Amino acid sequence: MTPPVIELRSVVRTYPGEPPVRALDGVDLRIDTGEMVAIIGPSGSGKSTLLNVMGTLDRPTEGSVLIDGVDTRELKERHLCGLRATRLGFVFQSFHLIESARVLDNVANGLLYQGVARAERERRARRALELVGLGERATTKPPKLSGGQRQRVAIARAIVAEPSLILADEPTGNLDSRTSDEVLALLDRLNADLGATIAIITHDHEVAERVPRRITVHDGRVSELTGVGS
Numbered sequence: 001m002t003p004p005v006i007e008l009r010s011v012v013r014t015y016p017g018e019p020p021v022r023a024l025d026g027v028d029l030r031i032d033t034g035e036m037v038a039i040i041g042p043s044g045s046g047k048s049t050l051l052n053v054m055g056t057l058d059r060p061t062e063g064s065v066l067i068d069g070v071d072t073r074e075l076k077e078r079h080l081c082g083l084r085a086t087r088l089g090f091v092f093q094s095f096h097l098i099e100s101a102r103v104l105d106n107v108a109n110g111l112l113y114q115g116v117a118r119a120e121r122e123r124r125a126r127r128a129l130e131l132v133g134l135g136e137r138a139t140t141k142p143p144k145l146s147g148g149q150r151q152r153v154a155i156a157r158a159i160v161a162e163p164s165l166i167l168a169d170e171p172t173g174n175l176d177s178r179t180s181d182e183v184l185a186l187l188d189r190l191n192a193d194l195g196a197t198i199a200i201i202t203h204d205h206e207v208a209e210r211v212p213r214r215i216t217v218h219d220g221r222v223s224e225l226t227g228v229g230s
């Protein structure tokens with residue numbers, strides 16, 4: 001039996017302080033291959049903490065995170081880096097592109113860890129750019145792109161290594177509504193056509209309603225909404 005793409009078991013994340021903040025308060029969650037999941041909840045509820053823990057960018061204080069059945073608790077940072085590079089793709093609100101590097105190189109860099117030869121990195125990066133509709137802009141640098149185009153580059157970088165799971169923290173947070181729609185349609189298409197597994201944090205209820213599975217975070221606890229149409 002195939003393990004879930006990601007599984008959280010009794011995850012607690014406490015930030016030190018006076019008093020300490022229990023940002024995740026016993027989270028159990030599993031996401032299977034091919035799912036698209038929206039993570040919603042008020043500001044400060046723990047959504048980014050959840051996504052960072054899912055992405056092994058942050059370690060739980062208690063509990064465990066399994067990715068493709070691998071328990072990450074025992075892994076040293078070096079191994080976590082490898083796991084992130086090969087199995088996870090990240091998309092952030094603020095794009096995180098290298099401004100001085102061509103779009104093609106921004107995307108191809110997503111394959112550096114794998115030790116893929118340069119020509120092959122570029123071939124795959126071009127294919128990813130075509131998938132996000134930016135095949136023509138490979139040699140452009142990010143400062144010449146619109147917000148929506150930048151985010152599509154970031155999405156190309158996230159998918160270039162064909163990860164098991166794409167994690168997106170408010171990917172449309174810096175975009176106007178029309179551009180947001182385009183970026184979401186792209187994520188929808190990656191999920192529907194390519195079977196990409198995606199978890200997306202959003203404040204936008206319209207967005208969340210388009211996604212079949214919705215997880216709400218409240219004071220560090222998760223619950224599932226099963227609304228009309230799901």
Ligand SMILES: Nc1ncnc2c1ncn2[C@@H]1O[C@H](COP(=O)(O)OP(=O)(O)OP(=O)(O)O)[C@@H](O)[C@H]1O
Nearest residue numbers: 015016021023041042043044045046047048049050
């Ligand atoms: N590095 C940190 N140190 C201390 N407390 C933190 C840290 N990061 C987050 N917190 C606290 O943990 C809680 C959850 O924060 P988190 O960023 O996960 O919320 P969020 O749901 O992503 O909010 P937003 O919608 O505003 O992005 C908040 O109370 C926040 O103040």
Ligand SMILES: [Mg+2]
Nearest residue numbers: 047048049169
């Ligand atoms: Mg957040």
